[in-house]
Amino acid sequence: MSDPAGRGQHLRRALELYGTVLALAVLVVVFALTSDAFLRTANLLNIAKQISFLTILGVGFTLALAAAELDLSFANVCSLASVAVGGLLTVGWPIAGAVAVGLAIGAAFGLANGVLVTRLKVPSLIATLATASIANGIAFAITGGVAYVGRLAEPFLALARASVLGMPVLVLWTAGVVTLAQVFVATTRPGLHLVMTGEAEAAARLAGIRTRSMKVLALALSGLAAGLTAVLLTASLSSAGPTIAYDFLMRGIAAVLLGMTTIEPGRPNVPGTLVGALMIGVLTNGLTLAGAPYYVQDVMLGVIILGSVGLSASQLKRAAFGLGH
Amino acid sequence: MTPVLELDGVAMAYGAVEALRGVSLTVAQGEVVGLCGDNGAGKSTLIKLIAGAEQPTGGSIRLFGAIADFASPRDALSKGVATIYQDLALAPRLPIYQNVFMGAELTRRLAGVPFLDKAAMRRAAKEYLARLSIDMPSVDAPVSRLSGGQRQAVAIARALRWSARVIVMDEPTAALGVKETRRVLDLIGQLHRAGVTVILVSHNMEDVVAVATRVVVLRSGRKVADLSAQGLTAAALGRLIVGADLV
Amino acid sequence: MRKVLGLAVAMAATLLAQDAGAQGFKLGVIAFQMSSETHARVANAVEAAGKARGWDVTLLNSRGSMPEHAAQLDNLVQSGVGGIVLAMGKTVELDAQLAAAKAKGISVVTVMSGTSPHTLLDVAVDDFAAGAKMATYLLNRMNYRGSVLLQRYEGNVSTRARGKVLDAVLSENKAVTVLDAHVMARPQGWREDVKAGMEALTLKHQGKFQGIWASFDGQAFIIDDILREKGVKKGDVALVSIDGGQETFKRIRDPNSLMTASVAIPFEVMGSRAVEAMEAIAVKKTAKEKIVAGPVLMVDTVLVDGSNVPADGKWPW
Numbered sequence: 001m002s003d004p005a006g007r008g009q010h011l012r013r014a015l016e017l018y019g020t021v022l023a024l025a026v027l028v029v030v031f032a033l034t035s036d037a038f039l040r041t042a043n044l045l046n047i048a049k050q051i052s053f054l055t056i057l058g059v060g061f062t063l064a065l066a067a068a069e070l071d072l073s074f075a076n077v078c079s080l081a082s083v084a085v086g087g088l089l090t091v092g093w094p095i096a097g098a099v100a101v102g103l104a105i106g107a108a109f110g111l112a113n114g115v116l117v118t119r120l121k122v123p124s125l126i127a128t129l130a131t132a133s134i135a136n137g138i139a140f141a142i143t144g145g146v147a148y149v150g151r152l153a154e155p156f157l158a159l160a161r162a163s164v165l166g167m168p169v170l171v172l173w174t175a176g177v178v179t180l181a182q183v184f185v186a187t188t189r190p191g192l193h194l195v196m197t198g199e200a201e202a203a204a205r206l207a208g209i210r211t212r213s214m215k216v217l218a219l220a221l222s223g224l225a226a227g228l229t230a231v232l233l234t235a236s237l238s239s240a241g242p243t244i245a246y247d248f249l250m251r252g253i254a255a256v257l258l259g260m261t262t263i264e265p266g267r268p269n270v271p272g273t274l275v276g277a278l279m280i281g282v283l284t285n286g287l288t289l290a291g292a293p294y295y296v297q298d299v300m301l302g303v304i305i306l307g308s309v310g311l312s313a314s315q316l317k318r319a320a321f322g323l324g325h
Numbered sequence: 326m327t328p329v330l331e332l333d334g335v336a337m338a339y340g341a342v343e344a345l346r347g348v349s350l351t352v353a354q355g356e357v358v359g360l361c362g363d364n365g366a367g368k369s370t371l372i373k374l375i376a377g378a379e380q381p382t383g384g385s386i387r388l389f390g391a392i393a394d395f396a397s398p399r400d401a402l403s404k405g406v407a408t409i410y411q412d413l414a415l416a417p418r419l420p421i422y423q424n425v426f427m428g429a430e431l432t433r434r435l436a437g438v439p440f441l442d443k444a445a446m447r448r449a450a451k452e453y454l455a456r457l458s459i460d461m462p463s464v465d466a467p468v469s470r471l472s473g474g475q476r477q478a479v480a481i482a483r484a485l486r487w488s489a490r491v492i493v494m495d496e497p498t499a500a501l502g503v504k505e506t507r508r509v510l511d512l513i514g515q516l517h518r519a520g521v522t523v524i525l526v527s528h529n530m531e532d533v534v535a536v537a538t539r540v541v542v543l544r545s546g547r548k549v550a551d552l553s554a555q556g557l558t559a560a561a562l563g564r565l566i567v568g569a570d571l572v
Numbered sequence: 573m574r575k576v577l578g579l580a581v582a583m584a585a586t587l588l589a590q591d592a593g594a595q596g597f598k599l600g601v602i603a604f605q606m607s608s609e610t611h612a613r614v615a616n617a618v619e620a621a622g623k624a625r626g627w628d629v630t631l632l633n634s635r636g637s638m639p640e641h642a643a644q645l646d647n648l649v650q651s652g653v654g655g656i657v658l659a660m661g662k663t664v665e666l667d668a669q670l671a672a673a674k675a676k677g678i679s680v681v682t683v684m685s686g687t688s689p690h691t692l693l694d695v696a697v698d699d700f701a702a703g704a705k706m707a708t709y710l711l712n713r714m715n716y717r718g719s720v721l722l723q724r725y726e727g728n729v730s731t732r733a734r735g736k737v738l739d740a741v742l743s744e745n746k747a748v749t750v751l752d753a754h755v756m757a758r759p760q761g762w763r764e765d766v767k768a769g770m771e772a773l774t775l776k777h778q779g780k781f782q783g784i785w786a787s788f789d790g791q792a793f794i795i796d797d798i799l800r801e802k803g804v805k806k807g808d809v810a811l812v813s814i815d816g817g818q819e820t821f822k823r824i825r826d827p828n829s830l831m832t833a834s835v836a837i838p839f840e841v842m843g844s845r846a847v848e849a850m851e852a853i854a855v856k857k858t859a860k861e862k863i864v865a866g867p868v869l870m871v872d873t874v875l876v877d878g879s880n881v882p883a884d885g886k887w888p889w
Contacts (some may be wrong), residue, residue: 035651043650050643145759146727147638149664161668187440189430196427200416206378206408207428207483208399237638239665247637267418288647291598294606294633 020262020272024279031286032250038276039290046121051281052174053236057248059181065256065268066185067218068198069117069124071134073109074226075249079242080135081230086148086240102234103227109135110223114216116186117289119203124219135232139242147241152234160235173232177225182270183220194218254305255280261307279304328408328523329354329389330375336383337370344370346546347384354492357513357523359537361530361566366543368526375493375524377401378409388491399428407489412498414480417469421461422450424468425482430545453482456519457512474505474512481512492516493524498532510536514546530559530566542566577736577821580691597627597855599847600648603659604641606633606832610816610839614659614683617843625851638665642726645669648678655679655854657846663688679854687867692853692860699730702814702873703737706835709875710783713832716745718782721773722753723766724792731787734814738785749779766794774798782809789815789834796823799830806830816876816888824881833877838889842871 016024031038044118057074064071085102089095116127162169185191188279196204205211229248234240258279259272280301289296330352337345347366352358362368372377374386377395380568386393388404395401396434398408415424425429426446432439459478462470468479477497484492494513498506506529513536516523527533531538534557542550550565599622615631622629630648633757634641641662648656649672656678663670663685669674673680680691685692710720722738725731742748754769756762774781782827786792792813799809809830813820816836825833849869852858863869874880874888882888 037650037652038431040650046646046650050646053639056488130552137360140760147665149662150667187443189432190425190441192430192441196416198422198613199418202410203414203416204427206376206398206410206414207400209428233639237642237665238667239638239662241638244638245637247640249633285642285647285650288600288630288632289626289651291630291651293631298633 016265018262020258020279021211023274024275024282027282027286028277031282031289035286035289040103041284043289045171047278047281047285048171048174048283051277052170053233053245054248054251054255054280055174055274056177056225056232056260056279057245057252057271058227058277059177061220061252061256062259062268062270062273063181063185063194063225065216066198067194067215068201069113069219071110071113071213071219071222072125073113073130073135073223073251075245075247076132076135076139076232077106077109078140078226078233078245078248080109080139080242082226082234083139083142083148083242084238085231085234086152087142089152089156090148095153098156099159102231103224106223106225106227106230107220108223109226110220111216114219114225116217118253119188120213128219136242141244145242147239147244148214149207152238157235157238160232169237170232173228177228178270178274181221184267185270190214190217211224251280251301254301256262257305275283327354327389328352328387329356330512330524331387331390332371332375334369334384335374335381337367337374337379338382338544341405345374345381346369348546348548349384350541350548350551351525352522353403355520355522357517357538359527359533359540360524360526360543361528361533361540361562362409362543363566365545366566367546368543369495369545371543372408372495372526375401375406375491377406378408378507402428402487402489405488405490406428406493407454407484407487407491408493409477409480409484409495411499414483415468415476416436418467419478420465421468421471422447422453422464422480425450425453425486426463427483429486430478449484453485454478456485457481457515459512472505473501474508476508478512489521491522491524494524495526496528497525497550498527498529503543507551522531531561534559540565544568583877594864595865597625597655598651598653599627599629599658599850600632600656601629602632602634602641602644602648602656602661604634604661605636607636608660610815610837610863611660613817613839614846615845617840618683618847620644620658621844621847625847636734638662640812642666642669643671649673650675653867655681655850657843657850658682658685658691659843661685663691663694673843679850681850681853682844683751683846684851691867693849693864693867695846695871697837697842698870699733700737701870702739702835703734703838705873705875706734706785706812706814706833707832709835709877710785710810711741711745711748713777713810713812714748717747718857719749719751719777720783720785721751721770721777721781723756723784723786723795724753725756725791727756727758727763727786733775734735734787748783751781756787763790763794765887766843767798771798772859776804778802784809784811784830786811786813789813789817789820792817792831792834793823794832805831814873816874818885821876821881822884824878824882831840835878836874836888838871838874838887841889845869845871 007289008235037043060074061071084105085098088098088101113128113131115126116122160170182232185195193209194214196209197211255276256268256273258276260268262268262275263272328351334347334349335345336347356391360368374381377398377400431442431445433442447464454461457478465476468476497509510532513523524536534554537554538555540552540554541548581813601615601618606612619629619631632644634644645666646669646697661682663682670680672686674690682691682694684696685694696836699774713849751772755763784795792811796811806827811830812833814835816834820834823829827829852863853860874886880888
């Protein structure tokens with residue numbers, strides 16, 4: 001670009017697209033300067049492992065939000081699926097069976113959310129809060145509030161604890177989910193139809209897209225992501241409790257909102273969600289390594305969430321209150 | 326000329342409210358029919374029936390001589406009737422080419438799995454837009470960056486993509502400036518020259534007399550006028566609509 | 573985007589401005605749930621005791637989340653701390669992380685977290701001894717005569733132990749009879765459960781009981797409120813429980829409250845004992861066996877009643 005005005009515009013556009021990525025890079029540099037341990041391979045793999053649950057759940061939430069629906073049930077569904085997997089393994093079920101049940105519970109709740117939203121016309125904000133409560137109730141009913149702790153079979157634990165060629169298998173799971181989701185959304189017809197349903201439901205329907213099926217699909221995939229996370233979480237912690245994943249609700253949403261500030265600004269997008277989860281993971285790890293107390297971390301995270309919500313509020317409103325439908 | 330679309334005694338009632346009380350209408354190949362009437366005259370209802378969004382409670386619709394029971398907009402679209410709604414046509418944040426191909430994307434198989442063929446869609450979208458001889462930024466630009474006239478062009482390009490034989494346009498010039506309106510009217514003219522049948526619903530009588538070959542006026546759910554647009558002035562059309570001067 | 577970027581830069585400046593080169597012993601503290609008063613009291617005491625020694629202390633809060641708990645332990649292990657204190661930590665679930673810490677030569681001391689092969693020791697109170705204190709105090713207060721109501725909870729090791737000791741003490745004092753007992757079902761909705769159960773029992777046995785035993789203070793507060801509503805006066809019934817926080821002391825001082833005594837668990841003392849043990853073993857390299865023979869370092873409890881209740885905001889230790 002020869003004229004300076006044009007160059008300024010390009011710079012602004014680049015900052016809009018990659019500002020959050022740049023902020024992440026700045027964080028990495030800062031933490032590298034404040035702690036010798038930060039850039040060590042072991043620590044970087046540690047961060048990658050830690051964000052895996054957040055990322056997989058976040059990808060599910062991203063798909064639901066891309067179809068303009070909120071899934072506020074993913075954390076509780078994840079806890080329930082975790083309890084089911086842990087419970088079944090404890091009573092001697094084979095690993096494949098327990099894992100299948102965990103995934104099925106996630107998908108079933110997602111499907112139920114989809115049916116509630118598309119057939120019974122319950123706004124997803126309400127529908128998924130309700131199913132979240134149901135999942136929570138069932139999880140407590142199964143466990144009586146007590147967690148299944150420890151002593152799960154080694155081959156099951158290996159699902160989350162093993163390494164392949166020095167790479168923790170959790171990181172590979174996450175990479176797989178992110179890649180699959182992105183390929184689905186960006187390069188397949190159903191993926192694009194899902195996005196179009198979220199972007200302009202009426203237009204999509206008039207263009208012959210099965211918008212209700214797309215919403216069901218999006219919520220089912222979010223549920224499936226919760227089921228998968230449950231399996232990995234249970235294996236990783238070798239325990240399962242009825243509130244094991246509750247903390248991921250806010251952070252998962254935060255990761256997605258942060259992600260909406262980058263790559264495809266204003267829209268929920270899978271690579272953005274990965275950036276958002278990385279941001280949260282790097283922030284938490286880096287601040288801990290730098291010796292910052294927990295309340296500083298909480299405040300920092302809150303400020304970043306506020307910033308990102310401000311930038312991505314419209315999509316959220318649309319999903320929450322059905323505006324623009 | 327062969328009748329493309331024939332409506333015979335079409336009626337539509339919403340409970341006790343009769344929106345259409347038996348409208349008969351024949352549209353021939355290549356015509357541009359201006360559909361006029363005041364608010365509540367029954368224009369929108371008629372459009373919905375032709376678009377397949379609703380099903381009539383009486384009468385019949387024939388397309389190319391065959392009874393057409395459109396089950397859904399998708400059904401109407403696949404039978405060659407494309408409807409372009411005023412506000413609902415496009416996904417503003419998605420690229421132009423994806424809007425052109427919305428719901429009818431091109432794919433190619435890789436290892437047996439169908440993936441979007443974006444290159445082919447970009448190429449074809451450019452061709453459709455070129456056929457409408459309208460200036461457009463890159464087909465990767467989001468629709469939100471386009472002017473109102475350009476957006477209509479994208480919506481029309483989508484109708485072309487469906488190889489629509491009949492294009493129904495609902496208030497295409499509403500909320501457009503003079504220059505943009507001119508562009509849309511040019512687009513309709515191009516469609517006409519290309520032999521596409523157009524049904525144009527508009528409040529704007531100037532626009533209707535400028536591009537329509539025939540004018541149909543609805544009032545209180547009935548057809549009250551059906552005449553050639555040749556020599557018709559906007560003022561005369563206005564009188565027809567309000568019923569001050571029945572022909 | 574730009575806001576986030578600006579924030580990151582501001583944070584960079586703040587962090588760099590901090591004294592990054594503190595050369596002392598680095599201690600990490602993880603509380604499982606800082607919003608729980610007892611967890612916070614332990615963790616804050618550990619932080620204070622560590623800082624008093626000039627250590628570089630990082631205080632973390634797992635917010636009651638297991639995955640966060642594990643991640644924080646991982647982060648501390650990576651950060652190169654010399655020692656880690658867990659306040660009410662989940663040692664069984666954290667088995668893998670604790671093993672990794674041990675492998676890296678990091679000393680881990682826990683408080684009320686249970687024992688683990690990968691930790692040095694767990695600071696805890698002897699629930700049997702504490703239970704004996706409250707049981708014998710109650711009977712003494714009743715002059716070893718009369719009837720009692722019990723509010724039990726069997727779902728927790730500590731409350732169960734207190735109940736067992738009570739049973740043992742009662743079995744040797746036949747002049748004191750148990751009129752009735754309500755057993756709390758589960759942690760969820762326990763307040764409603766206790767309220768409903770004890771309202772029924774106190775109504776059924778109105779005027780016939782001289783003592784009430786509750787397995788922890790939270791239950792005693794609810795019972796206190798029920799009795800006050802019924803117009804029971806201080807001294808009419810002895811209400812004895814265990815835990816001992818500021819709310820407990822306030823009620824013991826309050827002339828309108830029925831709360832008679834509580835066996836106070838010295839969470840602050842436990843925190844500082846954890847740091848003392850850490851200093852001896854990890855810094856001064858004293859053999860662990862010289863500190864305590866087994867895996868648990870027992871801390872004594874303090875029975876608090878009207879005679880020794882501390883002033884507002886103070887502790888009896």
